[in-house]
Amino acid sequence: xxxxxxxxxxxxxxxxxxxxxxxxxxxxxxxxxxxxxxxxxxxxxxxxxxxxxxxxxxxxxxxxxxxxxxxxxxxxxxxxxxxxxxxxxxxxxxxxxxxxxxxxxxxxxxxxxxxxxxxxxxxxxxxxxxxxxxxxxxxxxxxxxxxxxxxxxxxxxxxxxxxxxxxxxxxxxxxxxxxxxxxxxxxxxxxxxxxxxxxxxxxxxxxxxxxxxxxxxxxxxxxxxxxxxxxxxxxxxxxxxxxxxxxxxxxxxxxxxxxxxxxxxxxxxxxxxxxxxxxxxxxxxxxxxxxxxxxxxxxxxxxxxxxxxxxxxxxxxxxxxxxxxxxxxxxxxxxxxxxxxxxxxxxxxxxxxxxxxxxxxxxxxxxxxxxxxxxxxxxxxxxxxxxxxxxxxxxxxxxxxxxxxxxxxxxxxxxxxxxxxxxxxxxxxxxxxxxxxxxxxxxxxxxxxxxxxxxxxxxxxxxxxxxxxxxxxxxxxxxxxxxxxxxxxxxxxxxxx
Numbered sequence: 001x002x003x004x005x006x007x008x009x010x011x012x013x014x015x016x017x018x019x020x021x022x023x024x025x026x027x028x029x030x031x032x033x034x035x036x037x038x039x040x041x042x043x044x045x046x047x048x049x050x051x052x053x054x055x056x057x058x059x060x061x062x063x064x065x066x067x068x069x070x071x072x073x074x075x076x077x078x079x080x081x082x083x084x085x086x087x088x089x090x091x092x093x094x095x096x097x098x099x100x101x102x103x104x105x106x107x108x109x110x111x112x113x114x115x116x117x118x119x120x121x122x123x124x125x126x127x128x129x130x131x132x133x134x135x136x137x138x139x140x141x142x143x144x145x146x147x148x149x150x151x152x153x154x155x156x157x158x159x160x161x162x163x164x165x166x167x168x169x170x171x172x173x174x175x176x177x178x179x180x181x182x183x184x185x186x187x188x189x190x191x192x193x194x195x196x197x198x199x200x201x202x203x204x205x206x207x208x209x210x211x212x213x214x215x216x217x218x219x220x221x222x223x224x225x226x227x228x229x230x231x232x233x234x235x236x237x238x239x240x241x242x243x244x245x246x247x248x249x250x251x252x253x254x255x256x257x258x259x260x261x262x263x264x265x266x267x268x269x270x271x272x273x274x275x276x277x278x279x280x281x282x283x284x285x286x287x288x289x290x291x292x293x294x295x296x297x298x299x300x301x302x303x304x305x306x307x308x309x310x311x312x313x314x315x316x317x318x319x320x321x322x323x324x325x326x327x328x329x330x331x332x333x334x335x336x337x338x339x340x341x342x343x344x345x346x347x348x349x350x351x352x353x354x355x356x357x358x359x360x361x362x363x364x365x366x367x368x369x370x371x372x373x374x375x376x377x378x379x380x381x382x383x384x385x386x387x388x389x390x391x392x393x394x395x396x397x398x399x400x401x402x403x404x405x406x407x408x409x410x411x412x413x414x415x416x417x418x419x420x421x422x423x424x425x426x427x428x429x430x431x432x433x434x435x436x437x438x439x440x441x442x443x444x445x446x447x448x449x450x451x452x453x454x455x456x457x458x459x460x461x462x463x464x465x466x467x468x469x470x471x472x473x474x475x476x477x478x479x480x481x482x483x484x485x486x487x488x489x490x491x492x493x494x495x496x497x
Contacts, residue, residue: 010035012038014079016039017080017083018039018040019043020081021156025196026196027050027055037055038058039057041060044058059071062099068105077112077115078115080116080117082095082098091130095136096136099140100144103143107145114207115149116149117150117195117199118134118135118151119152122276127275134152138150148207149202149205150210151215153190154189156190157190158302178241179224180242184242186220187278191217191292191297191301198213201290205287214283216279218291226295233296234303338451343447344438344442344445345481346485347484348437349415349435352445353433354483360403361404366475366476368475372404384424385422385423414435415434419432426457426461427461430448431448449469
């Protein structure tokens with residue numbers, strides 16, 4: 001008998017925090033590299049549809065030692081991205097207990113290394129409870145006896161990150177800002193792409209001597225600098241007025257009024273950004289072949305990414321931050337405001353897509369046509385193109401076509417039509433229709449309106465016409481479904497109106 005020379009299967013990486021902002025993006029990067037991953041999740045259903053077929057999901061909680069043994073079985077490297085900022089109790093005590101439980105279970109399972117993402121901050125200077133807890137978590141993991149590679153980072157710049165969303169909300173909503181002292185505090189923000197590169201590299205390196213690497217972007221800047229640069233890249237004019245009396249407590253209440261941050265997390269964030277978070281030890285530049293980008297490029301990269309897709313993961317996806325799962329429905333994703341709805345029709349995709357393909361021009365917009373006419377007249381009055389352009393062809397569509405005051409941005413026959421608005425707006429807008437088969441002879445049509453508002457006028461515009469959106473877009477989708485059913489039954493389009 002020939003000896004079995006097949007290579008042993010690759011040991012899985014255990015990833016904690018996969019439902020969070022960094023963890024979700026790290027999971028996607030690991031899967032793209034073909035790595036075998038096992039995710040630890042308190043609620044595995046929250047990862048349903050978000051993991052590759054090769055990725056395992058193990059039910060477990062770092063505060064439940066009995067749940068960790070099976071999850072850690074056969075694991076050589078574990079990535080620890082757990083925090084408890086969203087807890088209603090003592091988050092420092094919860095984080096300590098979680099790290100102790102996880103470290104002990106990792107040692108007993110024979111784990112060879114733990115990669116941990118902590119926070120920057122000078123231990124010899126005063127720190128917030130959150131930053132102290134981040135450092136203590138690293139100490140507790142090292143005390144387990146399992147080698148630990150600790151990365152310490154400052155502000156993460158990327159669409160969906162907590163700090164970036166705070167900067168976005170403040171800048172977009174407040175033409176004039178009364179700013180406290182912490183807006184001038186030094187930080188060393190790092191782009192999410194660079195942070196992921198560091199994590200991926202740390203996973204591959206030996207944990208000799210329990211190294212701690214301080215990682216940051218190329219620039220030392222303040223939150224005020226970030227706000228000004230975001231405003232510049234978005235074409236906004238913003239005035240910041242410094243005041244010396246706005247305490248962290250008052251600042252967190254102020255943020256709660258003007259930003260969409262969760263109150264529990266936002267308050268702890270403000271407590272932390274009152275302290276400098278900059279790199280003092282440049283060992284990471286020698287240990288890793290990574291040269292992080294500066295903050296201007298990081299902001300530009302985050303904004304460009306939103307032109308291609310909605311943020312891949314968001315800080316609010318993490319249950320430890322947001323509490324119990326909730327239905328967010330049509331809401332804000334990155335800088336975009338999104339209104340999406342679906343209709344199910346008992347016809348194949350080709351029949352369901354036919355009325356979508358014919359929309360606009362002589363066919364009109366199927367519901368509330370007089371409202372569309374009014375919108376066209378308003379557009380003409382302010383120098384826009386109005387509804388005069390119609391369509392090139394009533395049946396066929398190709399990328400680049402004008403359809404009234406829209407432009408075809410993407411088109412896939414019997415599947416997708418994406419229109420980019422060319423009417424005058426305080427922002428950018430898209431209208432998308434996507435048809436998919438349901439596997440049983442029917443189809444689902446999804447209609448999605450997206451708006452990228454610029455400043456306060458953009459937000460006022462969206463929320464001012466939102467009731468009309470609810471009326472017109474819901475009516476349009478119903479009419480599309482009715483025409484699809486009529487087309488599937490062989491009824492002429494005119495008879496289905």
